[in-house]
Amino acid sequence: MRSMRRGAIIGVWLVTASAAWATPAGPPPRGRLVGVGAHRLHIDCRGQGSPTAVIETGLGDFSFDWMLVQDRVARSRRVCTYDRAGYAWSEPGPKPRTFDQLNLELHALLQAAGEHGPFILVGHSYGGGVVRNYALGYPAEVAGLVLAEAVGDTQYIEMGPKAQQLREFASGRPIPAPRQDLQPADRPTGQGYGAHGAYEEDPALAPLPAEVRRWHRWATLLPALEDAENSQRDWSVEYIARWASADMAGRLGDLPLVVLMRKDGGYADGLSLPARELEAARVASQQALAAWSRRGRVVTVPAGHNLHLEAPDVVAQAVESVAGK
Numbered sequence: 001m002r003s004m005r006r007g008a009i010i011g012v013w014l015v016t017a018s019a020a021w022a023t024p025a026g027p028p029p030r031g032r033l034v035g036v037g038a039h040r041l042h043i044d045c046r047g048q049g050s051p052t053a054v055i056e057t058g059l060g061d062f063s064f065d066w067m068l069v070q071d072r073v074a075r076s077r078r079v080c081t082y083d084r085a086g087y088a089w090s091e092p093g094p095k096p097r098t099f100d101q102l103n104l105e106l107h108a109l110l111q112a113a114g115e116h117g118p119f120i121l122v123g124h125s126y127g128g129g130v131v132r133n134y135a136l137g138y139p140a141e142v143a144g145l146v147l148a149e150a151v152g153d154t155q156y157i158e159m160g161p162k163a164q165q166l167r168e169f170a171s172g173r174p175i176p177a178p179r180q181d182l183q184p185a186d187r188p189t190g191q192g193y194g195a196h197g198a199y200e201e202d203p204a205l206a207p208l209p210a211e212v213r214r215w216h217r218w219a220t221l222l223p224a225l226e227d228a229e230n231s232q233r234d235w236s237v238e239y240i241a242r243w244a245s246a247d248m249a250g251r252l253g254d255l256p257l258v259v260l261m262r263k264d265g266g267y268a269d270g271l272s273l274p275a276r277e278l279e280a281a282r283v284a285s286q287q288a289l290a291a292w293s294r295r296g297r298v299v300t301v302p303a304g305h306n307l308h309l310e311a312p313d314v315v316a317q318a319v320e321s322v323a324g325k
Helices: 063-073 099-112 126-137 210-220 223-244 275-290 312-323
Strands: 032-036 039-046 053-056 079-083 119-124 142-148 156-159 162-165 257-262 296-301
Touching: 032 099, 039 063, 039 099, 053 063, 053 099, 053 126, 063 079, 063 210, 063 312, 079 099, 099 126, 099 223, 119 126, 119 312, 126 142, 126 223, 142 312, 156 275, 257 275, 257 312, 275 296, 296 312
Parallel strands: 053 079, 053 119, 119 142, 142 257, 257 296
Antiparallel strands: 032 039, 039 079, 156 162
């Protein structure tokens, strides 16, 4: 989720004794802060029952944006949402923000928080790539995957008058090893999204309570967020290019996998490719995601991109399906 945003810069950066950079004061955390090396991440776990579901949000989304899904899943099992480093209450972390770096931090977070796998990982949009990489790197800790409107490796994205595949932006750079220490170069740079103009609330947030929408505004305007997301975008294309050029069919074996895909991609005419070709490529890319597992399947959802807000029941049902319920 991302609309152009957004208002005045909030707060200042403080350096703590542990060398982590704290987030500016805001609402009390919905969950708790847990140390992962030199910085702390926010995690919010609710409900009981296994396997536990863990949600990896898309760009511009926060742990609390998934409360509608979390509340539903918590009726039958434990479910954790968390904020990546630089998001909401989570402190900025090491850079670059590669999938491997995010995976290392999530792995450490779940261990430090006392959460026990294997986990059902739910990845939305950008988060779909993060959980796919987690399943490759920590296979024994993954009981199943739900990819909710995850970006396919050969899917076209509208970028101005053109439609391009994200893999076109990769340069073949070697991916740095992840780490848990903080170095001076990891300090967030820039003024954040607030420097780009007044905050405009995304209409997709309407199903959330007014208080939670205020939390979203606060978290959006934190200076560290744009820095973290820029690094995430920059390195995600390297993974996508690698996967797009390889045969990933069956790579996850028989891991339960559900791909939730919106019914209509909504491509406009007048782009660099006809809308029908873009739509065909989108559908094919989602089917290719399902093919990562011999037990993968695609479920078409009559909703838009933000399934956690528009169709939370469908997402919760997919979790239960992967859990074998």
